[in-house]
Amino acid sequence: MRGYGEIPVFTNTSLIVPILLLAGASSAMAQDAAEAQAFFDSNCVACHTIGGGRLVGPDLHGVNTRQTREWLIDFMVDPAKVLASGDAYAQEILAASNQVPMPQLPGLDAAMAGALLDLIAEKSGTPIAAGPVEEAVPFTAADVFLGEELFVGSQAFMHGSPACISCHNVDGVGGFFGGGNLGPDLTEVFTTLNGRRPLTAWLGSPASDTMKPIFADAKMTDGEINALVAFFDAQVNGESAADRAAVAGTASASFFYSGLAFAVLILLVFAFLWRNRYTATRTPMVEASKR
Ligand code: HEC
Numbered sequence: 001m002r003g004y005g006e007i008p009v010f011t012n013t014s015l016i017v018p019i020l021l022l023a024g025a026s027s028a029m030a031q032d033a034a035e036a037q038a039f040f041d042s043n044c045v046a047c048h049t050i051g052g053g054r055l056v057g058p059d060l061h062g063v064n065t066r067q068t069r070e071w072l073i074d075f076m077v078d079p080a081k082v083l084a085s086g087d088a089y090a091q092e093i094l095a096a097s098n099q100v101p102m103p104q105l106p107g108l109d110a111a112m113a114g115a116l117l118d119l120i121a122e123k124s125g126t127p128i129a130a131g132p133v134e135e136a137v138p139f140t141a142a143d144v145f146l147g148e149e150l151f152v153g154s155q156a157f158m159h160g161s162p163a164c165i166s167c168h169n170v171d172g173v174g175g176f177f178g179g180g181n182l183g184p185d186l187t188e189v190f191t192t193l194n195g196r197r198p199l200t201a202w203l204g205s206p207a208s209d210t211m212k213p214i215f216a217d218a219k220m221t222d223g224e225i226n227a228l229v230a231f232f233d234a235q236v237n238g239e240s241a242a243d244r245a246a247v248a249g250t251a252s253a254s255f256f257y258s259g260l261a262f263a264v265l266i267l268l269v270f271a272f273l274w275r276n277r278y279t280a281t282r283t284p285m286v287e288a289s290k291r
């Protein structure tokens with residue numbers, strides 16, 4: 001952007017110099033823009049679109065008009081710090097994001113943040129195309145089933161991604177020991193990460209320092225991600241969740257009643273075994289006293 005302002009100044013003095021400068025400046029800008037785009041594609045698309053709607057984080061279309069450039073750069077470089085400062089706007093966007101905070105991103109310094117803002121501003125120049133919203137194909141029971149198999153590792157990922165259960169738990173899945181606890185519990189992740197589209201985007205480019213390097217080399221396919229999202233959906237919205245809760249309820253109830261029945265049985269058995277205990281001691285005593 002800065003190049004455009006300089007054009008008239010230079011054209012008054014010489015023809016060659018400005019063309020060279022402009023060429024130099026614009027190729028540097030093109031490089032910045034390309035770098036910013038690449039950085040955005042690998043670090044931001046998990047949670048943001050520019051004009052494609054909200055994901056885990058807000059749509060960044062026009063974000064450059066929501067706050068000053070300084071504020072936005074400070075926030076991008078260290079979101080937790082701005083939040084901790086008590087900033088009202090930061091609290092507001094956090095609340096709008098289900099209290100899921102933007103993480104601090106490695107490699108995102110003030111210069112890159114500036115370049116990203118330029119990129120976002122440029123993309124925000126065109127209004128959001130209001131095309132028909134693509135209808136998502138509803139999840140099937142087969143999707144949910146495949147998702148669970150992938151989650152627990154009984155079905156391998158096409159490109160060798162590790163099974164989620166080695167680091168994550170989902171209640172009621174994975175038998176007695178459940179899942180690992182290196183990563184957060186994912187029982188309600190469908191809700192916390194804001195639903196189908198945001199969770200799908202997140203898994204397409206996992207925004208976790210632990211997962212990112214692993215999944216960059218072992219990318220999940222769209223079909224696998226779809227199945228996992230279906231599985232996570234079922235945990236909070238599906239019949240399976242209700243079923244499991246009911247089964248867990250009946251299981252604990254039947255455990256209680258079988259325990260009770262067993263105790264009663266034991267009492268009956270001893271009552272039977274000792275049915276003669278009283279008379280067995282008393283009768284001889286009475287007999288003896290008669291003599
Ligand atoms: C793991 C998800 C996640 C990732 C990855 C992420 N963000 Fe965010 N971002 C959020 C959330 C959530 C918010 C709003 C809530 C908050 O953090 O307080 C946010 C807020 C923002 C805001 C302020 C938005 C507004 O409405 O004022 C900007 C700007 C921003 N992010 C830019 C970026 C850029 C650029 C990247 C990539 C370099 C990035 N974010 C990566 C989740 C993410």
Ligand code: HEC
Binds near residue numbers: 162
């Ligand atoms: C090697 C361990 C590991 C494996 C394997 C792993 N994750 Fe993670 N995951 C983590 C960690 C750790 C975090 C927390 C963020 C961080 O600290 O990097 C996380 C975070 C997440 C989150 C964000 C949760 C939130 O509330 O913000 C989701 C979603 C997720 N993982 C899904 C998956 C899925 C699905 C799989 C299997 C395909 C998987 N993970 C496999 C370690 C792992």
